[in-house]
Amino acid sequence: MKHPVLAIVLAALALSAHAKDPKEIVIGTSAGPYADQVKLGIKPILERQGYKVKLVEFNDYIQPNFALAEGSLDANVFQHVTYLNKFAAENRLAITPLVTVPTAPIAIYSSRHKTLNDAKAGTTVAMPNDPTNQARALVLLDQLGWIKLKPGTDPLRASERDVAQNLKQVKLIPLEAAQLPRSLQDADYAFVNGNYALASGLKLADALKTEKISPAYVNLVAVRTADKDKQFAKDIAAAYRSREFLQVTNTRFRDYIKTDYQIALEQTK
Secondary structure (H helix, E strand, O other), X not given: OOOHXXXXXXXXXXXXXXXXXXXXXXXXXXXXXXXXXXXXXXXXXXXXXXXXXXXXXXXXXXXXXXXXXXXXXXXXXXXXXXXXXXXHHHXXXXXXXXXXXXXXXXXXXXXXXXXXXXXXXXXXXXXXXXXXXXXXXXXXXXXXXXXXEOOOOOOOOOOHHHEEEOOOOOEEEEEOHHHHHHHOOOOOEEEEOHHHHHHOOOOHHHOOEEOOOOHHHOEEEXXXXXXXXXXXXXXXXXXXXXXXXXXXXXXXXXXXXXXXXXXXXXXXX
């Protein structure tokens, strides 16, 4: 259930949104890499087409979807389709994916160890405590051979209850995703989402192991379902799909996982 004060604020923003210049696009995002992608790659393209682009940065993963559904945002970019579908269903929001974006993957880092071979009984491993990202960490631990998941475990829904064997006898420490970069001061290893890694000063290239990202975890731009076929939405999608943004990706976001359309674009040079 939404906080009543938040609902009032968003309703007021929605009213002002309906009165805004129709060539203004308000995009919500989390602070960090996806905001930077908009600022450096998408905003310049759209502004040359006559749009005024306003970026609103949020500190959580809750408000951007409510703000989008209620009209104070025209689009947001911070989440993957697995999160969007679950959140939209639970909160009955008419929002939908528009286009995928280059994604910073979840990965395992360490300030204490230079290799994963140091793992032994008692080694501490911090990981996300939210269901979606914890599943990603557990799948990677299974691939590393540190744990063994039960046969038939759904990789999108794996939880600690699905750990059949802790082969390395490591100690798993679930934490809020935003706290994981700081946990590197105390834990032997930590799984950190790409956006939080970059925001904390970590480099994606410094990861000891990076997930092979599933299509279910590629981040995306979301819009209201009723707006998906409107011209501004088509122009946002075209900006992400452009060669110009591909060049920005290659120069400023080179360690990110590229989208399928960017890979195809590179093959048609």
